[in-house]
Amino acid sequence: MPKVVTLATILSGLLAAGLGGMLYARDRSPAGLLRPDDKAIVAQGKIIYAEQCASCHGDNLEGQPNWREANEKGRLPAPPHDETGHTWHHADEVLFGVTKYGLAQIANMPDYQTDMPVFKDVLSDEEITAALSYIKSRWPAQIRQMHDQRNAMK
Known part of the structure; x- marks a missing residue:
């Protein structure tokens, strides 16, 4: 029987790993x-997102249905990257780290299974930053402001 993974488990793993925005810092x-x-x-x-991310996270950043519940493989579906998801709750460096290295590595959860690919050998740092910048550009002003405040709490 597959291990049930919840969003709360993942988020607590991120917090336990001390990823309050201190990893992968550049700015x-x-x-x-x-x-x-x-x-x-x-x-x-926008181009990178369309080529690398939209097939799972949606053309409009809407994510997959029931993204908070493990699927039949015991994995969480791709979350939305729009304002309805949790992406904006994480500092830039965490988003960058998850994209480049994967959640299992940055949260020190080596057994965590996900359908999200690791992009360290696919995209440059600049391309990852561009894709994430595109995502943030689509958020409403209030959400962007809250995300900026999250970054300031580093």
Whole structure:
């Protein structure tokens, strides 16, 4: 029987690993690593998102149905990256780390199974930042502001 994994388990793993925004830091400004107001970066990110992310996370960042509940394989479906999901609850560096290295590595959960690929050998750091910047560019102003505050709490 597959182990049931919940969103709470994953989030507690992130917190236990001390990922309050201290890993993968490059920019300690309150605005963080992402550049959602840079039109060139966002345009590049839109292309990368369409090619690498949209097949699971949706063309409109809507994610997969029932993303908070483990599927028949015991894995969580792809969450939405729009304002209805939890992406904006995590500092830029955590989002970058999950994308580049995978949740299992950054949360020190080596047995965690996911359908999310690790992008360290697929995308450059700049491409990961661009894709994440595109995602953030789609959030409403209030959500972006709350995310900026999350980055400032590093």
